[in-house]
Amino acid sequence: MITEPHKRIPARGLLAWRISGTLHSVFPFVFSGGAIAAAILFNWPIWVIGASLMFYSAYAYLVIMTFPSLKWKRWRYEVRENEIELKYGLFVIKRTLVPMIRVQHVDTRQGPILRKYRLATVTISTAATVHEIPALDMDEAEELRFFISQLARSAENDV
Amino acid sequence: MMSNPKRLHPISAAVNFLKHLKEMLVPFLVFVVFGSRGGNGEIVQLVLSIGIIAAVFLIGILTWWRYTYRLEEGELRIEYGVLVKKKRYIPLERIQSLDLSEGLLQRPFGLVKMKVETAGSTGAGEAEAVLTAISKEDADFIQQAFSAAKNNPSEPEAEMQNREVIYKIKPGELFLLASTSGGAGVVISAVFAFVFQFEEIIPYEKVFTGLEGFIANGMIFVSLLIFIVFLMAWLIALIGSMLKYAGFTLIRSEKELIVTRGLLEKRQMTIPLNRIQAIQIRENLLRQPVGLATVYIESAGGSIEDNESARLMILPIVKKTRIAGLLKPHLPQYELQPGFFKAPKRALNRYLWRGFLWILPFVAVPLLLFRPWGYFSLVLLVLALGWSHLKYRDAGWDISSQQLALRYRGIVRTTVFMRRNRIQSLSVKESYFQKKRNLATIEAAAMSGAGGTGGTVRNLDRKEVYAIYKWYSYTGLKQQKKRP
Incomplete structure (x- = not known):
């Protein structure tokens, strides 16, 4: 059997995901807060407050704690001479092989949160599919991009 | 002959005019219907309407006047644009396919419409050029130049004689x-x-x-x-x-497959053999029981707008057992009649569960709310389970040297054949429940036009799936080669 990919997302990536998870939970926060305020103002039954609190805390816990941890724990990647291998997934584990000679181009993308932690998202495009490594060290991302463009230049384009 | 700039046939001015008019039809109708507010308005409206039509007509003519094409230095050079002059130079060897069609407007004048397609990656149909009305001789000339540029440039004559009809549709x-x-x-x-x-x-x-x-x-x-x-x-x-x-014909020339079809609008599509990305055999529910199938070719040409040219039908309806015999001489690197490895028995459960969960809401709601008629929804359940069983039976894979074949069913049964060097990426998926039963899903992607195509087969034996994965991996092979 092929050796499993072993490289992991840097631990800073987990932190960045938690922050973006926090931002994601703003909307349910406003929603539950509104429901609680309305319940107090209009004398709605008490369970509305309880349900809202439950809903928000469950949502926030999943989005800030559980999902990022699981995602980080599962994510593996490896860039070899001839191919890129990815392994990820929360509930369904997916392993993908992308041969170097099939790679058309590599993009790096960086939002404000990732930038703060010197991370970048790397997107690898083939003629048919797009693959993503969600958080890589910036230097490593740059290196990867350079590496792949080097390889792409030498490989014959036979699409 | 064609190095001087040429205009399209004047009929293309009419085509332009009609096309613009069609685009403007809705706003124009809105304007006519809702614009009139009594008295003076109607005259203004009439004048405006005539003005607009005249302007559109003029634009049609100008567009035609400014549009020229020529063959020069191995490029198809098109210059166009009414206000902004645009030039599009397409090197002949960059052309993926040439589509010819004869519409109702072209036919009386013996003209054809030629669509030039380049590789799909540029997106949004921008990369292609359409010559709306050119004479058949010019079309032939461009086609020959294209074929010659693709193949050995020395003998375009032999090219024309080397044609062989692979398939011609019979009336039945x-x-x-x-x-x-x-x-x-x-x-x-x-x-x-x-x-x-x-x-x-x-x-x-x-x-x-x-x-x-x-x-x-x-x-x-x-x-x-x-x-x-x-x-x-x-x-x-x-x-x-x-x-x-009507008149569907598949022809093989030196290095291309050519499809012609159509009665009112004649179409001709050319695909170079070396641009083929994958072959698909599809059997729909009506045809499968009598052993009939349809064969498609996925190619790298085509644009987002026109997906038909990326997936080209080459055998519209044919006995499944005949396919390999018909195509083998022309596509020798494909093994179209492999023996398939099927999903193991333990996978049946997974298929049935999947079908059951999908249909559950559609069965449960009528069953609970609309009695007694709701009991009829149980028929749906039986259908869904039957369907799942079919999916289980059809799931299969095969590897013949450099080719991966995947068979699966969505609604129609699809078998897709991909060469290893045409597969863009390969994935294995395992859910918790699959893992427990030692099953896995295989997913392969190939290129088709501007997007992707490929196949997914669920719940195959995990070992077999990883065998495919290993077969695809470049690492193992390269390492072997390095060691002398």
Whole structure:
């Protein structure tokens, strides 16, 4: 059997995901807060407050704690001479092989949160599919991009 | 002969005019219907309308006047644009395919419309050029130049003689093809869409309440009505398909496959053999039981707008057992009749569960809320389970040296054949439940036009799936090569 990919997302990536998870939970926060305020103002039954609190805390816990941890724990990647291998997934584990000679181009993308932690998202495009490594060290991302463009230049384009 | 800039046939001015007019039809109607506010307005409106039409006409002519094309230094050079002059130079060897069609406007003048397609990655149909009306001689000339640029430039003459007809549709097959295509469904939905467009004009509700008593007594009448609507839709679809696929011919020239078809609008599509990305065999529910199938080729050409040229039908309807024999001499690197490895017995459970969960809401809701009629929804459950069983039976894979074949069923049974060097990426998926049963899903992607195609087969034996994965991996092979 092929050796499993072993490289992991840097631990800073987990932190960045938690922050973006926090931002994601703003909307349910406003929603539950509104429901609680309305319940107090209009004398709605008490369970509305309880349900809202439950809903928000469950949502926030999943989005800030559980999902990022699981995602980080599962994510593996490896860039070899001839191919890129990815392994990820929360509930369904997916392993993908992308041969170097099939790679058309590599993009790096960086939002404000990732930038703060010197991370970048790397997107690898083939003629048919797009693959993503969600958080890589910036230097490593740059290196990867350079590496792949080097390889792409030498490989014959036979699409 | 063609190094001087040439214009399209003047008829293309009319084509432009009609095209612009069609695009403007809706805003124009809105303007005419809602614009008039009594008295003076009508005259203003009339003048404006005529003005607009005249302007569109003028633009059509100008567009034609400014549009020139020529063959120069191995490039197809097109210059166009009314206000901003644009130039598009397409190197002949960059052209993926040339499509010829003869529409109603072109035919009386012996002209053809030529569509030039380059690799799809540029997106949005921008990369292609359309010569709306050129003479057949010019089209031939461009085609020969294209073939010559693709292949050995020295002998374009031999190229023309080396043609071989692989397949030509017979009248019986044409009828069979048209009568078993899925086109009827499309026509029916179009009819419904059309009918409900007029909801505001025709008081359906009143009509329906009036009919209610009648309907209650006349289930037979309603059934008959529905039957007639379906029959009509099927007939329309039948005629449509017959016109579309009449005279379907597949020709092999030196390095290309050429498809010609159509009665009212003749189309000719050319695909270089070395641009083929994958081969697909599809068997729909009506055709599969009698052993008939349709064969498509996925190519790298085509644009987002026109997906038809990326997935080209090469054998419209043919006995499945004949496919390999017909295509083997022309596509020798493909093994089209492999023995398939099927999903293991323990996978059946997974398929049935999947089908069950999908259909559950549609069965449970009527069952709980609308008794006693809701019990009929149990039929759906039986259908879904039967369907899942079919999916289980059809799941399969095979590797023959450099080719991966995947067989699976969505609605139609699809078998896709991909060469290893045409597979863009390969994935293995394992869910918790699959892992418990030692199963996994394989997913392969190939290129097709501007997007992707490929296949997914669920719940195969995990070991087999990883064997495919290993077969695809470049690492193992390269390492072996390095060690002497």
